[in-house]
Amino acid sequence: MTNNLTGPPLGPVFTVSRAVLTASILLMLMLTFGGFGGMINASYCMNTMVHNLFKTHGNAHAAANPEVEYAELVHPVLRMPRMLNGFGFWCLLVPVYMIASDGYPIAQFFLLDTHGTVPWNI
Numbered sequence: 001m002t003n004n005l006t007g008p009p010l011g012p013v014f015t016v017s018r019a020v021l022t023a024s025i026l027l028m029l030m031l032t033f034g035g036f037g038g039m040i041n042a043s044y045c046m047n048t049m050v051h052n053l054f055k056t057h058g059n060a061h062a063a064a065n066p067e068v069e070y071a072e073l074v075h076p077v078l079r080m081p082r083m084l085n086g087f088g089f090w091c092l093l094v095p096v097y098m099i100a101s102d103g104y105p106i107a108q109f110f111l112l113d114t115h116g117t118v119p120w121n122i
Helices: 015-057 060-064 087-109
Strands: none
Touching: none
């Protein structure tokens, strides 16, 4: 007596219905822990939003000093290099990096030999 889905009979230890139940339980556990992590992340974001709103709108000090300091560098930059401060450098740098990151895999696709894969060797 064999079952086509599970092979030889193993008795009540493993059946298809138990596999579905086990998979469902594991799925719910993963979703629970993932949801818990998402709630922690959302609480950090909410804390940041409330803090920034209070700092900009919720106290009397904000009315007297309209400049809000979100982050201050420990060692402030005294002088920005002229090349990094221009728009032209970044307009040239982005296409160079795009060609480097996208062009190499595309070139590999066209230049490397295929090794008898089914779609190419019929």
